[in-house]
Each structure stands twice: as structure tokens, then as C-alpha cells.
Amino acid sequence: MHNREKDGTKIIALCGKGGVGKTSISAVIVKILTRNPKNRVLAIDADPAVGLATALGIDVTKTVDDIRNDLIRRVEAGKSEDKANVVARLDYEMFSALVEKENLAFLAIGRPEKEGCYCQVNHILKDIIASLADNFDYVVIDGEAGVEQVNRRVMENVSHLILVSDASVKGLNVVKTIQDISKTAIQYEKSGLILNRIREEEETERLSIPSTPSTLHFLGCIPEDGQIRRYDMEGRNLLELPDCMAIQATRNCVVRLGIPI
Numbered sequence: 001m002h003n004r005e006k007d008g009t010k011i012i013a014l015c016g017k018g019g020v021g022k023t024s025i026s027a028v029i030v031k032i033l034t035r036n037p038k039n040r041v042l043a044i045d046a047d048p049a050v051g052l053a054t055a056l057g058i059d060v061t062k063t064v065d066d067i068r069n070d071l072i073r074r075v076e077a078g079k080s081e082d083k084a085n086v087v088a089r090l091d092y093e094m095f096s097a098l099v100e101k102e103n104l105a106f107l108a109i110g111r112p113e114k115e116g117c118y119c120q121v122n123h124i125l126k127d128i129i130a131s132l133a134d135n136f137d138y139v140v141i142d143g144e145a146g147v148e149q150v151n152r153r154v155m156e157n158v159s160h161l162i163l164v165s166d167a168s169v170k171g172l173n174v175v176k177t178i179q180d181i182s183k184t185a186i187q188y189e190k191s192g193l194i195l196n197r198i199r200e201e202e203e204t205e206r207l208s209i210p211s212t213p214s215t216l217h218f219l220g221c222i223p224e225d226g227q228i229r230r231y232d233m234e235g236r237n238l239l240e241l242p243d244c245m246a247i248q249a250t251r252n253c254v255v256r257l258g259i260p261i
């Protein structure tokens with residue numbers, strides 16, 4: 001059942017440069033949120049490489065893009081259907097693409113969309129994803145690396161944007177770019193920065209955090225954690241990660257962003 005006490009679905013997206021830890025942190029956030037059996041959580045893997053599926057121990061058989069391509073093929077083959085039928089079919093297909101495990105549901109987006117004449121279909125899909133989100137207390141979106149996806153349909157309805165960086169200047173520059181674009185491309189309520197894989201306290205003091213302290217909310221650091229790295233190397237499910245400093249630090253960041261757990 002939808003947990004009404006939580007006052008609307010929190011749609012959380014993680015963005016940042018390639019390899020900074022978006023997928024690992026997304027999986028840890030899903031772990032933290034699903035611990036409470038009352039929370040209904042939807043995890044969306046928006047990276048074509050479907051890394052979140054592996055991190056959550058899920059087999060992907062159908063993606064949103066597979067559904068979309070099927071529909072486009074039908075339209076191109078001249079099979080005309082009225083809009084109500086198309087929406088009903090997409091609705092059904094979307095539910096069949098959901099993988100559900102107790103209070104966690106999972107959906108993979110697949111490859112990036114084609115632009116142009118297919119925008120009608122993209123609008124329908126965007127609406128369906130939005131209405132799907134209504135059935136959950138939290139949606140966690142693991143974004144594709146870089147800035148492109150911020151402009152696409154998947155990110156538009158995000159309420160909480162988490163920018164992830166490692167301690168590199170390159171990582172922080174990508175954060176700055178995403179922050180600039182997201183101001184117009186996303187209607188988010190709150191956003192904040194997580195610094196991941198930090199080895200020593202002093203490391204953060206040497207960092208040049210992008211020069212907009214009033215708008216960039218620093219949420220905290222997640223330490224370098226040997227177990228997270230090992231789980232990834234062995235393709236293990238991060239939901240089974242034992243309690244550690246990295247999980248506690250992630251929890252603190254989520255709370256600091258104002259997300260009730």
C-alpha cells in the first residue's frame with residue numbers, strides 16, 4: 001500500500017561523471033529505503049548499461065525502450081490504433097516490464113530514445129512513468145553518466161537531485177555543468193552534492209567545491225569502502241552488503257537532503 005504519511009512520492013535521481021559511484025550509491029539508497037517494509041520503492045535503471053540491475057541482483061528481460069520500439073514498429077507497419085488503445089497497451093506492457101521483489105520494484109529504461117517524429121510516443125511513455133511513480137513512496141533513478149540525460153524525459157519529474165562526484169576536478173566540473181542545466185531542465189525541490197570514495201578527512205578540505213555555495217547543498221562524504229568495490233568486482237547484490245560506514249554515511253546524506261526514511 002502507498003505510504004500516505006510520506007506526503008507524496010519522492011523521486012530521487014543520481015547524476016554525475018562516469019565511474020564516480022552513481023550506481024553503487026543508488027543501490028545503497030534502495031537498500032536503506034527498502035529496509036522499512038512499509039516503504040514501496042521503485043528503482044529505475046536509466047543507464048543503457050543496466051548496472052543497477054546487477055547491483056540489485058535483478059535479471060532484466062524487457063526494458064522501456066523495448067516496449068517503445070515495439071510500438072514504433074507497429075505504427076510503421078501501418079497498424080493504426082486509437083490513442084486510448086495505445087495507452088492501455090503501453091500501461092499493460094509497462095507493468096509487465098516491472099520486476100517486483102517484496103517492497104522493491106525495478107524498471108530498466110534501456111537505450112536512449114530516438115528524437116524527432118516519435119515524440120508523441122515519448123510523451124505517452126513519460127506520462128506512464130509518472131503515473132507508475134504514484135504507486136510508490138520513493139523512486140530512485142540511477143542516471144546515465146554525464147549531462148545529456150538531464151535534458152531527457154526521465155529526469156523531468158525528479159523531486160530530489162543528487163549530484164555525485166569523486167575528489168577529482170573533472171568530477172566536480174561535471175557536477176557544476178549538470179547543476180547549471182538542471183535549473184531549467186528539472187523541476188526539482190531539492191538538490192545536493194555527495195562526494196564519494198573519500199579516503200581521508202583532509203581530502204575534502206583540499207577540494208575546490210564548485211563556487212556556488214548558496215545553491216549547491218553539500219550533503220556529505222562517503223568513504224572509500226573495500227566491500228563495495230569487492231561486491232562490484234564479484235557482481236554481487238549490494239542489497240546484501242553488511243552494515244558499514246559507507247551505508248551510514250549515505251543514510252546521513254539522504255536525511256540531509258530532507259528525504260524522510
Ligand SMILES: Nc1ncnc2c1ncn2[C@@H]1O[C@H](COP(=O)(O)OP(=O)(O)OP(=O)(O)O)[C@@H](O)[C@H]1O
Pocket residue numbers: 017018019020021022023024025047051144145196197222223224225226228229230232233246
Ligand atoms: N564508496 C566506494 N568505495 C569503494 N569503491 C566504490 C565506492 N563507490 C563506488 N565504488 C566502485 O567504483 C566503481 C564505479 O562505481 P559505479 O559503477 O557505482 O559508478 P557509476 O558512476 O555508476 O559508473 P558509470 O558512470 O560507469 O555508470 C565500481 O567498481 C564501484 O565498486
Ligand SMILES: [Mg+2]
Pocket residue numbers: 022023024047051052142
Ligand atoms: Mg552506473
